[in-house]
Amino acid sequence: MKTLRGLFCLLVVLILAGCSANPIYSTTGVVLANYSEDEATPYVMQMSDPQMACALGEGIDPLLYSFSRVTDAPDTTGSLLMLLAGNCAEYQAWEAELAYLRADYAGNVPAAKDAREKMKRLNALTAQRRYESFQRAMAAYEFDPGAEKLECPFLFNDQEELTFLLGLLTGMQAIVNDANSGAMAGVPRNIAPQAERAVQCLDNEKWGGLPNAIRALVWLLLPDTQPALAAEPWRVLGDSSRLGVKTGMRASMAVEAVAAETYGRPDVLADVIARFADSRKGFEVWEEFRLVDDIASQVVRFSSDKHWTAEYGYRTPNQHFGRMSPERNTENVETMSLDGLL
């Protein structure tokens, strides 16, 4: 009897080895993927600490995505984790860029060149991660962004809609990072027209104008993609930003700031930064997706920091956020006569 049981055990082990997949592993993979999607993602989306969220992306992604070896690739959560990991690389790239601008301001050419090279390498890393995130988001919803006829994916809830939308935005960001790296990452540039078409699968009002902001950015880039009756892209960007504030997710404002930098519109940049600073009064964040708003805030703040560092050699002082120069509003303040005291 003992021998029979021993033989049976051996058989089970052999079968398992033959399949080369440990059932515990694949079960764990399924459980982890489901847990991530149902519990961890909503939790992370409510976080207000983009730095911690990005560290989570860098730390957890290799573990979670490694389960694609034993079960289906967890692409939905995988795209978000890689998005967060991309943000981590970008935060470092930002610091390198500010160091470059500071050194350039000070006239220290070797330091500026060193920082710029560092910035390029980090932008390449950011671009790679973001391109991966874009690809996973497309795979998650079996969406072919290059298909001739637009076939919108089935998105069952808000979280899926947002994951898809952020995937497209991340793809666009990957192009910008790749260009800023000196094209080291080789991100295909056709993501831009593809994203322009794909965001039409999402409700613009519901998502705080972000779908239309993405479209308008592409229209500026490739004027040919703009439909004949569409409004002027800068107007669309402005309208999208207002919708974003109303909805409690200011990602459209970040897109507007990036557009203003890209197209050399300092007037629009100053305006959007001022509007962003103003929007903080009485702003009600979309609680469920607070993290998106916080990440967008960082993008706008970085735009301001770049301007300040290039012009004055240091990043935006906190009390000056919303303004583009260190001038103080203290010129016309009424003062009392000191004659009686002297």
Next chain:
Amino acid sequence: MIRHSLIALSLAAVAPLAAAKTVTMCVFDVIGANGDMYNMIKDYALEMKAHGVDFELQPYTDEGVAVGDFNSGQCDAVAATDIRTRPFNRFTGTISAVGALPTYGDLKTTLATLAQPKAAPLMEVNGYEVLGIVPAGAGYLFVNDRSIDTAGELAGKRMATLDYQKDAIHMVNHVKATVVPSDITNFAGKFNNGSVDTAYAPAFAYEALELYKGIGNKGGIVDYPLAQLTIQIIARDGVLDDGTAQKSREVAWGMYGQAMNLIERQEAAIPEDKWIRIPQEDIQGYQEMFRKNRLQLRDGTDGAGEVYHPKMLGLLSKIRCASNPGASECTAANRE
């Protein structure tokens, strides 16, 4: 010579910076400040800071507007494609003459030659000075049908042509194709929706402008450079002193490797089966046809304007014959 200049440059980079001269520059890049070319000009600007020049860059996504703003004095210098900057210096504007530089090796020799201090007098004409030339990639013919692989096949075909590019218009008329006036923003749409049969563009456009849509299953890209597009930096004379202007040209020449790396990546991104490789005998036919056109565009004959500069055509011919001495043009009676 170049090596000496580079050593001088690295020494200057270490030396403490004297008060920098501020020069504003309008920079064209289809993707604006986040584009590849704009980023390269940023690298150039940083190198130039070591030579006491502080460039303030302003991005433009429309090169017509960039050149217009330069003309109206809104910037001291402009960086745009040589098709647009040709009026400022016909000599350097002739680098993109049709079929004049069939290989990147020949282009490299050309740009190295022009970066020498000896070439400086040719860089200053009519109150403008060329501060640098950087490759932007060869222009190729995109077709919606692979059978359009010889000049004869182009007859009667509709071709998207930049309406301000006189040499291209002449060339299209020469092959008896139909000019469909276009600009950088709309030629891709016309090719992709089938309202033209052919278009010409650098490899960059294949992916970014989705030209693979216009190519479809039947079309392709003819693997022979129609012209070598370059980005040229032009300034009003006197913006930089002669010594600094020469340094600037050497710095721009120093960007050659970086620019070519970008171009080679873009060309490699085109799938192998999309390239139409043409046989050697057809290449010879192409070369002779291009040469005839260049002579017409030099002399203003056969309805062509006097677009190309004779001296540059002569230099390019010498470079071609040095790399390919067996070519029939090298013994022709009417050599460029």
